[in-house]
Every structure is written in structure tokens, then in C-alpha cells.
Amino acid sequence: QTRIIAVANEKGGVGKTSTVVNLAAALSLSGFRVLVVDVDPQYNATRALGSPAGEETLTTYHVMTAQKAPDPARAVCPTRWEGLSLVPSHPDLSGAEVELVNKLAREKRLRRLEPLVKDYDFVLLDTPPTLSLLTVNVFAFAGEFLIPCQTQPHAYAALDDLLDTVDLIREEINPGLTLTGVVATFYDPRTRVSKAVMEKLAADGRFSGKVFETAIRMNATIAESALHGEPVVFFRQGSPGAADYRALADEIVRRGARP
Amino acid sequence: QTRIIAVANEKGGVGKTSTVVNLAAALSLSGFRVLVVDVDPQYNATRALGSPAGEETLTTYHVMTAQKAPDPARAVCPTRWEGLSLVPSHPDLSGAEVELVNKLAREKRLRRLEPLVKDYDFVLLDTPPTLSLLTVNVFAFAGEFLIPCQTQPHAYAALDDLLDTVDLIREEINPGLTLTGVVATFYDPRTRVSKAVMEKLAADGRFSGKVFETAIRMNATIAESALHGEPVVFFRQGSPGAADYRALADEIVRRGARP
Ligand SMILES: Nc1ncnc2c1ncn2[C@@H]1O[C@H](COP(=O)(O)OP(=O)(O)OP(=O)(O)O)[C@@H](O)[C@H]1O
Ligand SMILES: Nc1ncnc2c1ncn2[C@@H]1O[C@H](COP(=O)(O)OP(=O)(O)OP(=O)(O)O)[C@@H](O)[C@H]1O
Ligand SMILES: [Mg+2]
Ligand SMILES: [Mg+2]
Numbered sequence: 001q002t003r004i005i006a007v008a009n010e011k012g013g014v015g016k017t018s019t020v021v022n023l024a025a026a027l028s029l030s031g032f033r034v035l036v037v038d039v040d041p042q043y044n045a046t047r048a049l050g051s052p053a054g055e056e057t058l059t060t061y062h063v064m065t066a067q068k069a070p071d072p073a074r075a076v077c078p079t080r081w082e083g084l085s086l087v088p089s090h091p092d093l094s095g096a097e098v099e100l101v102n103k104l105a106r107e108k109r110l111r112r113l114e115p116l117v118k119d120y121d122f123v124l125l126d127t128p129p130t131l132s133l134l135t136v137n138v139f140a141f142a143g144e145f146l147i148p149c150q151t152q153p154h155a156y157a158a159l160d161d162l163l164d165t166v167d168l169i170r171e172e173i174n175p176g177l178t179l180t181g182v183v184a185t186f187y188d189p190r191t192r193v194s195k196a197v198m199e200k201l202a203a204d205g206r207f208s209g210k211v212f213e214t215a216i217r218m219n220a221t222i223a224e225s226a227l228h229g230e231p232v233v234f235f236r237q238g239s240p241g242a243a244d245y246r247a248l249a250d251e252i253v254r255r256g257a258r259p
Numbered sequence: 260q261t262r263i264i265a266v267a268n269e270k271g272g273v274g275k276t277s278t279v280v281n282l283a284a285a286l287s288l289s290g291f292r293v294l295v296v297d298v299d300p301q302y303n304a305t306r307a308l309g310s311p312a313g314e315e316t317l318t319t320y321h322v323m324t325a326q327k328a329p330d331p332a333r334a335v336c337p338t339r340w341e342g343l344s345l346v347p348s349h350p351d352l353s354g355a356e357v358e359l360v361n362k363l364a365r366e367k368r369l370r371r372l373e374p375l376v377k378d379y380d381f382v383l384l385d386t387p388p389t390l391s392l393l394t395v396n397v398f399a400f401a402g403e404f405l406i407p408c409q410t411q412p413h414a415y416a417a418l419d420d421l422l423d424t425v426d427l428i429r430e431e432i433n434p435g436l437t438l439t440g441v442v443a444t445f446y447d448p449r450t451r452v453s454k455a456v457m458e459k460l461a462a463d464g465r466f467s468g469k470v471f472e473t474a475i476r477m478n479a480t481i482a483e484s485a486l487h488g489e490p491v492v493f494f495r496q497g498s499p500g501a502a503d504y505r506a507l508a509d510e511i512v513r514r515g516a517r518p
Contacts (some may be wrong), residue, residue: 010301012388013272017413041389042269042420044413091420094390101357129388130300131353153486154276154303161301161350161511191479193486220450227412227452 005180006142012129012159014150015185017044018222019248020126022241025231026249028083032121035076037087039138040128041094049079050229051086059090063108064137065099072113081234083166085120087113097133107173110137131165139169139177146180146252148216149201151187151194156201163206166235181255182207183248184215194218214247263382264439270417271388273409274444276303277481278507279385281500284490285508287342291380294335296346296372299392300353304385308338309488310345314477317517318349323396324358331372340493344379346372356392366432369396390424397430398436405439405511407475408460410446410453415460420467440514441466442507443474453477473506 007020007030017040024034038045039060058075075087100106117123125142127135139145149155159182170177182201188194201211216222217240225235232241278301281308283293297304298319317334334346359365376382384401386394398404406421408414418441429436441460447453460470475481476499484494491500 009271012411013270022395042413042417043415047413047416088263097356098360112485132389149270152482154301154306157303157306188479191483192304193479193483196486202285220452223411224450224452 002117002120002123003115004125004141004144006125006127006138006144007148008127008135008138008145008160008162009147009149009155010129010131010135010161011150011155014155015138015148015216016129017126018226019146019183019185019216019245020045020124020147021048022222022231022233022245023249023252024084024122024124025081025233026245027122027253028081029246029250030253031073031083033083035085035087035116035120035123037123037125037230038089039093039110039134040089040126041091041134042128043089043091046086046088048226048229048231049084049086051077051079051088057088059088059093060110061090061093061096061194063087063112064093064096072116075113076116081231087170093134100133106133107136108140110141113141130224131161135165136169136173138171139166142174143176144178144180147182149182149197150185151197151215153193153197154198159206169258179207179210180252181210181212183212186218187215188218212248212251214244214251216241216244216248219244261376261379261382263376263402264382265383265386265397265404266407267341267386267397267404267421268392268406268408268414268417269388269390269420270409270414274475276307276385276406277387277485278405278407278442278444279383280302280307281481281490281492281504282369282508282511283343283381284340284492285504286381286512287340288492288505288510289508290342292342292378293345294344294375294379294382295410296369296384297389297483298352298369298397299348300350300393301387302348302350305345305347307488307490308343308345308483310336310338310347316347318347318352320349320352320355322346323352323355323370324492328371331375333421335373335375339492352393355375357427359392365392366395367399369400372400382439390420394424395428395432398425399432403434403437403439406441408441408456409444409488410456410474412425412452412456438466438469439511440471442471445472445477447477453490456460468473471507471510473503473510475500477501478503
């Protein structure tokens with residue numbers, strides 16, 4: 001049973017793309033077949049996996065806005081790493097919300113990727129830092145969602161909006177959408193602010209039992225690996241970033257999909 | 260002559276809100292009258308200035324979407340700090356793009372604030388992490404724009420899109436929009452990635468002479484001050500964050516508006 005996981009948090013810069021790219025790489029290192037779907041017009045996940053789409057490849061923009069649903073297999077491109085594939089994004093995706101405003105089933109366009117799902121163990125979806133139609137489409141398609149939460153005040157405050165949006169999605173479009181968990185990112189145990197937000201997460205009844213034991217520590221190697229167009233687990237296996245994302249992958253596999 | 264400065268970078272989490280809030284506070288400490296306009300539906304600048312709007316106060320949502328332009332003075336609320344006022348944002352602003360899709364002059368709705376401008380020396384506008392209609396409105400209203408650039412690869416790569424958008428705005432809507440400058444943020448001289456991006460910025464012909472000498476260093480006190488709902492220059496005057504933002508304010512005043 002393929003696990004389709006949306007990685008989302010409306011707050012910008014909290015580690016959504018870093019989590020999608022590095023978690024996908026860590027899962028592929030453990031032998032799973034993984035598909036990354038980039039639904040951010042800024043196409044950072046596409047860039048981070050070093051795979052600018054070829055002329056022939058379709059992107060999430062085409063999949064979502066084409067009049068007639070294209071063959072989704074044409075949107076999949078390989079990456080340099082075994083077991084890790086990508087549906088790339090495109091800057092034109094930033095216009096999709098207005099382009100689809102009068103279209104039928106505009107919230108469910110990403111379900112056009114469903115025929116691909118059976119070929120993978122995990123599908124991870126990267127989202128933009130807004131709760132727009134793109135993120136709604138991702139939530140309509142995914143079976144679960146993972147929240148990276150930077151251990152800083154604005155990122156924690158953004159969780160209210162996110163959970164409200166998810167409640168609406170469950171009522172109207174996708175009742176089965178479940179929370180995979182919350183993963184603390186940019187964690188720096190030396191600072192008061194990181195500890196304060198970590199305590200808030202641990203004490204928050206909405207997430208009880210769902211905050212991952214693994215926290216992703218603040219680690220410059222994660223940023224550096226993006227400079228080299230390589231996930232940190234491949235760029236420097238011995239770094240704290242690589243260790244944390246491998247531990248997160250193990251924990252996600254161990255805890256399994258929530259019933 | 261009032262300086263109206265948009266603070267923008269499509270990449271999420273690069274320090275847009277922190278720059279608007281802390282630069283505004285530093286300018287007010289130097290005796291200038293400053294208005295912060297929050298045009299991000301996530302209303303982080305409104306939250307950071309501790310000023311949730313009262314029942315009576317209008318927000319940028321009302322200013323932009325009301326059928327008939329309201330009196331903009333009703334959108335201004337004081338903050339706890341002398342010389343620092345705010346036009347607050349509202350989560351409903353996330354629907355403005357679709358709401359305005361068929362409206363006349365939808366790109367120029369923020370110009371409804373123009374009657375306020377003469378009462379201030381500086382107007383600083385916070386933007387969301389997208390290049391949507393909200394950011395277009397901000398660019399149509401502002402006289403200059405300031406780019407916070409996190410010294411990390413994705414934030415630098417996002418500058419291409421931003422400059423393309425500005426070129427379009429200049430051609431179609433606001434030919435006088437000039438670049439105030441680029442300020443490096445989250446700068447950590449100990450890491451290779453920070454130095455690598457800093458070198459790219461310094462060598463980039465598009466910004467020659469426009470990269471501020473002041474870099475905002477990585478400093479946990481900036482994040483901590485957000486936890487306390489106070490700009491860092493008030494929260495802890497002796498911190499590196501307070502020093503950097505006061506130096507940036509001095510540099511912006513010294514260099515003056517570009518002709
Ligand atoms: N644990 C970490 N330690 C240090 N740097 C990190 C860490 N995780 C991510 N980064 C860096 O911080 C920046 C923001 O992360 P990232 O781009 O993954 O966030 P995002 O939520 O996807 O942002 P956006 O909202 O723009 O999509 C990137 O430059 C990334 O390389
Ligand atoms: N120089 C700095 N050092 C350490 N932390 C910082 C610094 N500047 C900002 N921060 C923190 O980093 C996070 C991101 O900054 P901020 O929210 O200002 O970015 P933004 O560009 O406005 O994000 P968004 O794209 O979501 O609007 C915040 O939690 C903020 O407190
Ligand atoms: Mg991202
Ligand atoms: Mg912001």
C-alpha cells in the first residue's frame with residue numbers, strides 16, 4: 001500500500017523542501033521506491049534533485065491545467081539516484097489558481113497522477129508557502145500529511161491555519177487525510193527560543209503522540225548540500241543533517257501509516 | 260519626501276517580516292515617523308508588533324477589496340512604540356487574488372493608502388512569499404524595493420524571478436520603482452554556504468553598488484524577540500540583531516532614495 005504524504009506548512013522557510021528532498025533520499029537509501037512531486041511554482045525540490053525537466057517531460061503545471069488529462073507517466077523523470085524519481089514543477093504553476101478558477105473539479109486536478117502511485121512505496125509532495133489551490137490539490141490527493149515546524153514562534157503560530165484548512169479538506173474533499181506527524185526543524189538546543197517552541201509542541205493536545213522523536217537540528221551542511229544539488233544524505237553521510245533525516249525515515253517507516 | 264519601501268523576496272523564510280519590523284523600529288528610534296503596512300495574509304508583521312486590530316480598525320483586506328475606497332485613516336492603528344504605526348493584515352487577504360480577478364484596476368488597489376503617506380517619513384510594506392496579485396499591488400504602490408536575501412542557495416536563486424517581475428511592473432504599472440538595495444540575512448561567516456552566497460551577491464552585476472555593507476547576522480535573539488511580540492531593537496538593545504538593524508537603518512538613511 002503506497003503511502004502518499006503531503007509535506008506542508010504555510011509559513012515560509014520552515015524546511016518543507018529540505019524535508020521532502022532529504023526524506024525521499026533517506027527512504028530510497030533504505031531500499032524503498034520513492035516519487036517526489038513538486039507542487040511549488042518556485043521548483044526548489046526540482047532544483048535540489050538536480051533534474052530540470054527535459055523538453056519532452058511534462059510538469060505538475062501541465063498535469064493540473066491541461067484540458068484533457070495527459071498520460072501521467074510522461075511527467076515522471078529519473079534522478080541520479082536509484083529508486084528516486086521526480087514529477088518536476090514549473091514557474092507557470094504560479095498562474096494555475098487563476099487559470100483554474102472556473103474549471104470543473106479544480107481542487108482534484110492532482111488526482112490525475114493516481115495511475116502512477118502503484119509503482120512506488122512512498123510519494124512525497126512539496127508545497128508552496130501558501131494555503132492556495134495548489135496546496136488544496138495536494139491535500140485532496142494525499143493520504144497523509146507531515147508538518148515540518150521550525151522551532152520558532154511564527155512557524156508554530158501558522159499551525160492553526162493549517163489545521164483549519166485540513167479540517168475543511170476532510171469535510172469537503174478527502175475524509176481519509178490523516179496526520180503523519182509533526183517534525184521539529186532548525187532545532188538548536190542551545191537557544192531559549194528553540195526550547196520554548198519545542199515545549200509548546202510537546203504540550204499541544206492537537207499533536208499528542210504525533211510529534212516525532214527525531215528533531216532535525218540546525219545544520220549548515222543541509223543548506224550547503226542544496227548548493228551542490230544533492231540531498232544531504234548523499235552529499236555528506238556523516239553530517240548531523242544526514243543522520244537526522246535517516247532517523248526520521250526510520251521512524252516514519254516504523255510508525256507506519258495511521259489507520 | 261516620504262520613502263515608500265516594499266520588502267520582498269518570493270522565497271519563504273528569508274527575513275522579510277523580521278526586516279520590516281526591526282528596520283521600522285530602528286528608524287523610529289532615530290526619530291523618524293514610520294508606517295508598517297502588512298500585506299501578508301499570515302499577518303506575521305501585525306503579530307510581531309503586538310497589534311491585533313481592534314473591531315473598528317480596517318485591515319489591508321478591507322482597503323483592497325471594498326467596493327468603494329474606504330477612508331484609509333481608519334486602517335491605521337498605533338503600536339506601543341512612539342512614531343511607529345501599522346496598517347494590519349487579515350487572513351481573509353489570502354482570498355483577495357480570486358476576489359479581485361474581474362475587478363477594475365485590481366493591481367492598483369493599495370494606492371488607496373496614498374492619502375496617508377504625507378504623515379510619515381517611511382512606509383515599509385511586508386509581502387507574502389509569492390509573486391501574486393498582493394505583491395504586484397505592493398510594487399505598484401511603492402517607490403522603492405528592498406530585497407532581504409538569506410545567504411543560502413534557494414534564496415539567491417529566487418532573485419531571478421523577482422527581478423523579472425519588477426521589470427514587468429516597471430513597464431506596465433510603475434516606471435519609477437527603484438532598487439533600494441539587497442541586504443544579506445542569516446549571515447554566518449563561519450559557514451562555507453553563507454560565504455559562497457555572499458560572494459555571489461557581491462559579484463552579481465545586477466546588484467553592483469546596491470548590496471548593503473550591513474549584513475544581518477544569524478542571531479537567535481531576533482527569533483526570540485518575535486516570541487515576546489517586540490522588535491529586537493526594543494527587546495534587547497545590546498544584541499547583534501539590534502546592532503545590525505540599527506546599522507541598516509543608518510545606511511538606508513545615509514544612502515538616501517536612489518534618483
Ligand atoms: N535543519 C536545517 N539547518 C540549517 N539550514 C536548513 C535546515 N533545513 C533547511 N535549511 C535551509 O534553510 C532554507 C529554508 O529551507 P527550505 O527551503 O527547505 O524551506 P521551505 O519551507 O521549503 O521554504 P519555502 O517556504 O520557501 O518553500 C534553505 O536554504 C535550506 O537549505
Ligand atoms: N538574522 C536572523 N537570525 C536568526 N533568526 C532569524 C533572523 N531573521 C529572522 N529570523 C527568524 O527566522 C524566521 C523567518 O524569518 P521571517 O519570518 O522574518 O521571514 P519571512 O521572509 O518574512 O518569512 P515568510 O516568507 O514566511 O513571510 C522567523 O522565525 C524569524 O524570527
Ligand atoms: Mg520549499
Ligand atoms: Mg513574512
